[in-house]
Amino acid sequence: MLQLHDTATGRARELALRDAGKVSMYVCGATVYAPPHIGHGRFVLVYDILRRYLEYRGLVVDHVSNVTDIDDKIIIRANQEGRSSAEVAEEFEASWWQAMDAVGALRPTAIPHATEHIDGMVELVGELIKRDVAYETSDGVYLSVEKVDGYGLLAHQTLESLRAGARVEVIEEKRSPSDFAIWKKAKPGEPTWDSPFGPGRPGWHTECVVMALGLLGEGFDLHGAGQDLIFPHNENERAQAVAWGRQFANHWMHNGMVEVGGQKMGKSLGNFQTMDEFLSTSDPRAYRMLVARSHYRTPIEVGPSMVEDAELQLERLDNFGRLMAELERDLPAGEAGSATAERVRGLEARFVELMDDDLRTPDAVASLFSAIKEVNTAAGEREGQHARELGAAVLRLFGVLGLEPPGAGEPVDSQAADLVRRLDEARAARDFEAADAVRAELQGLGWTVETTQQGTRIYR
Ligand SMILES: [Zn+2]
Secondary structure, three states, rough: OOOEEOOOOEEEEEEOOOOOOEEEEEEEEEEEEOOEEEHHHHHHHHHHHHHHHHOOOOEEEEEEEEOOOOOHHHHHHHHOOOOHHHHHHHHHHHHHHHHHOOOOOOOEEEEHHHHHOHHHHHHHHHHHHHHEEEEEEEOEEOOOOOHHOOOOOOOOOHHHHHHOOOOOOOOOOOOOOOEEEEEEEEEOOOOOOOOOOOOEEHHHHHHHHHHHHHOOOOOOOOEEEEEEHHHHHHHEEEEEEEEHOOOOOOOEEEEEEEOOOEEEHHHOOOOOOOOHHHHHHHHHHHHHHHHHHHOOOOOOOOHHHHHHHHHHHHHHHHHHHHEEEEEEEEHOOOOOHHHHHHHHHHHHHHHHHHHEEOOHHHHHHHHHHHHHHHHHHHHHOOOOHHHHHHHHHHHHHHHHHOOOOOOOOOOHHHHHHHHHHHHHHHHHHHOHHHHHHHHHHHOOOEEEEEEEEEEEEEOO
């Protein structure tokens, strides 16, 4: 079974499943106040690959990822632009899915919106006040972190060191600088909901804990997010669950950041690239390739040379896809021998071994590319059946990473097939003038013509 680094324990451990055959996973999702940037794209792709892998292993995955559609940043933008928070949220949620669809991310199996779960949040806040772990101030309701067992578990810090590092805030009614708002009382011009502690809205940390427990139930298997959310967001989610007496996530996974020149990419730093900007200049699959080629916990750089390199790899992959389509079409039916079956089993076993070892996708990608070399050699040496069966396994496994090539393209019609035959004959007869003429004719019909060891290959 999958060994996955767990932020809470600081080491890799087996992802234990609450329900046999089923994975319950919550991933902190989008706060929809601006177009998604490539840091968002990375976390979406990391959890997309994890999910595809779990499904490949035969598990059913409940993949819940929220949309925060009420938040300070949404309200600020709405007020600046003179429209409602709902309008702002709707616009940027649409741009979020557009970008994530473009990189081929599977939609989560459930997408709760914060504003649909306010009742549950009001209930939680009331319960925490009743349990005397939360208190009301003039501007909201705060959780008293000193009353929470193990506060600082995810951050791997004690309450004392967290307190020393906390920003001094002006809210004098807060009992400890680490206490955080679970309910924010209404200010003029803000959307509000009624509650026993006055009209207002929930804090962001409260949204996720209520939606995760509401949709997945107590003791769900895995909580994921970017490393930038470990503290305070995830720590504060956990704190509320503990204070509520509910068993929260069994395992915590966090992915690394996107960096620019060794610095975290961020809006405030001005070194920021949106998904749309990336997608307007690059193959959408290049980003998935970049993400898969890096270990999910390490920071990545998304500079022009890395993107170019990823696109070159995609080209190799697409050429391979076309070779496979040709083998599928041209080879007579038949089966390769037991040595091939053994090699396919070995390739799949290695893939599983690497992925089970804390998702070593860079090594998995490298292993698949070296298998592509082997398939190309086999095809060149007329070991077509071996090439076809091993190649099919390579395609399947690339599919687990969401990187399957787009397929064979258009089928080759009889006119084009005839021209390919004439081109090969002309080359065999070393009549290069005739070969050039036939090549030009094919190109005129829109075909891309490649000369390979195995003869002419065309696609369009
Ligand atoms: Zn969250």
